[in-house]
Amino acid sequence: MIHRECGVFKTTYEADMALYPLPIARWTVAAIAVLMFLMLPLSVEEYYLSIVNLISIAVIGALGLNILVGYTGQISVGHGAFMSVGAYTAANFAVRLDFPFWLSLPLGGLMAAAVGAVVGVPSLRIKGLYLAIATLAGQLIIEWTINHVTFISGGVQASIEVPRPRLFGYTIHSQRHMYFFLLFFVVLALVGTMNLVRSRIGRAFVAIRDHDIAAEIIGINIFRYKLLAFAISSFYAGVTGVLYTYYLGVANYEQYQLVVSIDYLAMIIIGGLGSVLGSVFGAIFVTLLPILIRYAMEAFGGILFSASAVLNIIPNLRLILFGALIILFLVVEPEGLNRLWRNIRTYFRVWPFAY
Amino acid sequence: MLDVDWQFFVLLMSNGILIGLMYSLIALGFVLVYKATDAINFAQGEFVMIAGFVAAAFLGVYGAPLWLAIAAGLAGMVGFGFGLERVVLRRLIGRPIIAVVMATIGLAAILRGVGPLTWGAETKPLPLPIRDEPFVWGPLFIPPIQLVGAAVSIGFLVAFGWFFLKSRRGIAMRAVADSQQVAMAMGINVERYFALAWAMTGVVSALGGIIWGSLIGVDVFLALVGFKVFPVVILGGLDSIPGAILGGLIIGIVENVAAGYLDPYVGGGTKDFAPYVVMILALMFRPYGIFGKRIIERV
Numbered sequence: 129m130i131h132r133e134c135g136v137f138k139t140t141y142e143a144d145m146a147l148y149p150l151p152i153a154r155w156t157v158a159a160i161a162v163l164m165f166l167m168l169p170l171s172v173e174e175y176y177l178s179i180v181n182l183i184s185i186a187v188i189g190a191l192g193l194n195i196l197v198g199y200t201g202q203i204s205v206g207h208g209a210f211m212s213v214g215a216y217t218a219a220n221f222a223v224r225l226d227f228p229f230w231l232s233l234p235l236g237g238l239m240a241a242a243v244g245a246v247v248g249v250p251s252l253r254i255k256g257l258y259l260a261i262a263t264l265a266g267q268l269i270i271e272w273t274i275n276h277v278t279f280i281s282g283g284v285q286a287s288i289e290v291p292r293p294r295l296f297g298y299t300i301h302s303q304r305h306m307y308f309f310l311l312f313f314v315v316l317a318l319v320g321t322m323n324l325v326r327s328r329i330g331r332a333f334v335a336i337r338d339h340d341i342a343a344e345i346i347g348i349n350i351f352r353y354k355l356l357a358f359a360i361s362s363f364y365a366g367v368t369g370v371l372y373t374y375y376l377g378v379a380n381y382e383q384y385q386l387v388v389s390i391d392y393l394a395m396i397i398i399g400g401l402g403s404v405l406g407s408v409f410g411a412i413f414v415t416l417l418p419i420l421i422r423y424a425m426e427a428f429g430g431i432l433f434s435a436s437a438v439l440n441i442i443p444n445l446r447l448i449l450f451g452a453l454i455i456l457f458l459v460v461e462p463e464g465l466n467r468l469w470r471n472i473r474t475y476f477r478v479w480p481f482a483y
Numbered sequence: 484m485l486d487v488d489w490q491f492f493v494l495l496m497s498n499g500i501l502i503g504l505m506y507s508l509i510a511l512g513f514v515l516v517y518k519a520t521d522a523i524n525f526a527q528g529e530f531v532m533i534a535g536f537v538a539a540a541f542l543g544v545y546g547a548p549l550w551l552a553i554a555a556g557l558a559g560m561v562g563f564g565f566g567l568e569r570v571v572l573r574r575l576i577g578r579p580i581i582a583v584v585m586a587t588i589g590l591a592a593i594l595r596g597v598g599p600l601t602w603g604a605e606t607k608p609l610p611l612p613i614r615d616e617p618f619v620w621g622p623l624f625i626p627p628i629q630l631v632g633a634a635v636s637i638g639f640l641v642a643f644g645w646f647f648l649k650s651r652r653g654i655a656m657r658a659v660a661d662s663q664q665v666a667m668a669m670g671i672n673v674e675r676y677f678a679l680a681w682a683m684t685g686v687v688s689a690l691g692g693i694i695w696g697s698l699i700g701v702d703v704f705l706a707l708v709g710f711k712v713f714p715v716v717i718l719g720g721l722d723s724i725p726g727a728i729l730g731g732l733i734i735g736i737v738e739n740v741a742a743g744y745l746d747p748y749v750g751g752g753t754k755d756f757a758p759y760v761v762m763i764l765a766l767m768f769r770p771y772g773i774f775g776k777r778i779i780e781r782v
Contacts, residue, residue: 203581250763254770256580257523257721261713262766265759268710272756276749390588397585444600451592458586459574 145326169307177303179419184310185371186411188317190395191404192364197393198402199325200357201337202251206263207365208388209270210247212381214240214366216280219288219379229293229374236370237363243270244362245355252351255340267386274381287380290373300374310371317364321404324360333357337402394450398457400466409465417453418446490622495743496736497623503735504633505694509708510715510727511639512687518660518722519680522572522583526591528709530684534560534692535701536598539607549612556693560685568681573674595703604703609696632694636728639687643724656680660722714758718765720775729773734758 138144148154169177193207218236221227227235247266251259275286282288292299293309300309324330332353335343344350373379391414399410422442429438461467513527524530537559541552567590575582617626646653658666659676667673692701695708715734719726741757765772 197581201579203584250766254766257584258717258766258770260523260581260584261717262763264713265763265766268759269756269763272752276752390592393585393588440604441600444596444604447592447596448600451589451594451596454589454592455571455586458578458582458589459571462578462582 147322147326164311165308169304174303177307179415181303181306181310181375183412183415184307184314185368185375186392186395186415187314187408188371189365189368189392190399190407190411191317191321192361192368193392194396194399194402194404194407195321195324195333195364196357196361198396198400198406199330199337200333200354200361201340202248202354202357203256203260204247204263204358204361205260205386205389205393206244206247206267206270207361207392208384208386209267210240210244210362210365211369211372211388212274212379212384213243213270213362214369215373215379215384216274216288216381217366218370219290219373220280220282222290223282223288229295229370233367233370237366240366240369241359241363244365245359247362248355248358251354251358264386267389271381271385281381285380286382287378289378292377293374306375310375313367313371317367318404318408321407325404329353329356334402394454396464398453398464400464401462403464403466405469406464406466409469413465414450417450421446421449491743492740493622494624495739497625498629499736499739500732501625501629501633501735502739503732504636504728505629505691505698505731506708506711506715506735507728507731508632508636508639508687508691508694510712510719510731511636511643511724512684512691513712513716514719514722514724514727515643515687516680516684517716518724519656520568520572520677521660522575523580523587524684525584525587526594526709527688527712528706529591529594530560530563530688531692531695531708532701532703532706533563533594533598534685534689535609535696535705536602536607536692538689538693539609539696539701540602542609543607544602553689553693556689557686560689560692561682562685564681564683564685565678568678572681573677591706591709595706599703606700606702607696609693609701611693611697613697626698628694628698632698635690635694636731639690640724640728647724652676652679710755711758714762714765716772717762717770718772720772722776723772723774726772726774734761737761 143149148157168180172180189207189211193204196202196204214236217239218229218232221232221235222229247263247270250262254262274280292301294300295309298305300306325333332343332348335346335348336350336353336357340350369384372383376383395410395414396407397410398413399408400406425438425442425445429441433441457464509527509531512530513524516522516524534556538552538556541547541555542549547555571586571590572583575586611628611631613627613631615627617624618630619625643653647657648654655666655671656676656679658669658671659673663673666676692705696705699705711734715730716727717730718733719728719730738754738757742753745753745757
């Protein structure tokens with residue numbers, strides 16, 4: 129959203145909090161909407177759309193985690209498990225009771241929110257490292273429970289096949305249909321998050337992040353807002369899990385292990401903590417990274433290594449680059465890709481008279 | 484019948500004690516760093532794994548003798564500890580806790596990639612000159628390697644106990660842990676002690692990697708023992724070396740006894756589950772652990 133303005137003359141709080149500070153922002157959003165709703169799905173092959181779909185799912189999860197970590201300042205290493213809660217809840221409702229997706233999806237989200245709030249209870253007493261370890265315990269215990277309780281997991285394989293979502297009599301079976309299906313939820317999540325963080329609740333979250341004791345003294349109910357943050361964040365995670373389940377056609381706990389929690393943490397750190405746009409950048413970046421590495425290695429790896437060596441290199445190189453990027457961003461640019469984007473914008477705002 | 488049950492229980496207890504002391508060995512590395520630098524090392528399991536990789540590679544791939552492999556593991560880990568502190572962690576001092584947590588998680592990912600990328604993903608043996616047949620003594624059934632692990636653990640406990648109580652450097656390190664600013668004002672080179680703490684963690688991890696590696700073989704799954712570190716240190720107290728030993732013992736006993744009695748009913752996996760239940764209980768009732776400092780920041 130590169131634009132120029134010739135001064136900031138905001139005289140009301142409404143103007144300061146507006147989603148579109150300038151008319152051009154409205155036009156940019158409209159242009160992006162046309163691009164995403166019309167041009168992209170009509171011009172791109174199914175395979176690339178499937179990648180965009182993965183990104184869409186990741187965007188929702190990253191937004192949810194950012195509400196908790198970036199805005200409220202509470203660490204969660206258990207988001208993968210919250211996603212699995214949503215996934216298995218929705219899958220069980222869809223298969224056993226034959227619920228349509230528009231019922232099983234919010235139910236999955238609500239169940240995840242409830243579980244997330246329970247896991248978040250320790251955040252009332254402890255914080256920082258202790259909270260990170262407590263949520264890690266939550267992740268491992270939920271993983272174990274789903275894997276061992278056949279009532280939830282539906283058998284030995286711990287996977288449940290779900291029917292394709294149906295909407296107005298249409299069944300969503302191609303990636304193109306799935307794209308529109310997911311895009312709707314991405315827009316919902318984006319608008320929801322942007323409105324949440326500028327509302328009373330969002331302000332309370334930020335106050336808790338900045339100094340929880342000070343926040344309590346100015347009258348913010350810490351108990352309520354911390355649990356609310358966990359619940360909202362886990363709701364997003366649950367919805368992410370449900371959407372991923374419908375995308376894959378199967379709910380399987382292996383898709384929601386600790387690695388996934390770490391992937392999502394990496395997204396918001398690389399993208400930028402406490403920023404909506406950063407969550408989107410981070411989700412795109414972390415989702416594309418392994419795909420790009422695979423392409424690069426398949427295209428050029430054969431020159432240097434044998435074919436079997438390339439197969440060994442791809443997953444390991446992904447891990448190394450992934451870890452190195454997390455550390456690089458933490459050390460060099462703690463505010464992430466969002467900050468880089470702002471820097472570019474600020475540079476061009478006064479360009480070519482940058483003095 | 485009662486007699487058999489009693490023997491089974493003793494067997495579970497003895498296994499638990501020995502495995503627990505081997506967990507303590509790994510937890511010691513975590514505690515050392517936390518005590519001195521307030522940094523949380525989520526990559527402790529990967530430290531152990533990479534040390535095992537280096538030693539196994541020297542032994543198997545390069546054909547070096549055992550003492551050279553152990554020396555290489557130790558030297559590699561000490562150098563790695565120094566370098567890590569210098570390049571990454573020094574820049575993160577004073578940043579929010581999530582920054583350090585995420586940096587060590589990133590480090591864990593790097594190490595998990597580097598190990599198999601450099602030395603191959605297959606499981607490598609790390610044979611130590613210790614006999615394989617276990618000692619059988621009544622109901623007890625003790626593999627010698629676990630005895631070695633327990634002995635090394637207790638050896639470290641004694642050595643670190645002496646180091647922190649009596650030696651000049653140890654006292655300086657406690658001063659740094661207590662208050663970095665005051666330590667600096669008293670003329671202690673804080674950054675040097677940070678580096679020293681990471682190097683000491685390197686030593687502990689290297690021995691842990693060699694002993695654990697010879698017990699279960701060296702591959703990426705060796706890093707999974709790192710998951711046992713958190714229950715151990717939370718239970719014992721994050722900054723307490725005796726706590727790491729006692730926490731290790733309790734976790735080892737709990738997971739063995741729980742696995743022995745519950746696994747038949749729930750279909751396995753209790754070993755990974757029970758320690759975390761104990762840890763959550765500890766977090767609820769005594770979050771600073773058995774021996775930890777009582778200043779856990781509350782809300």
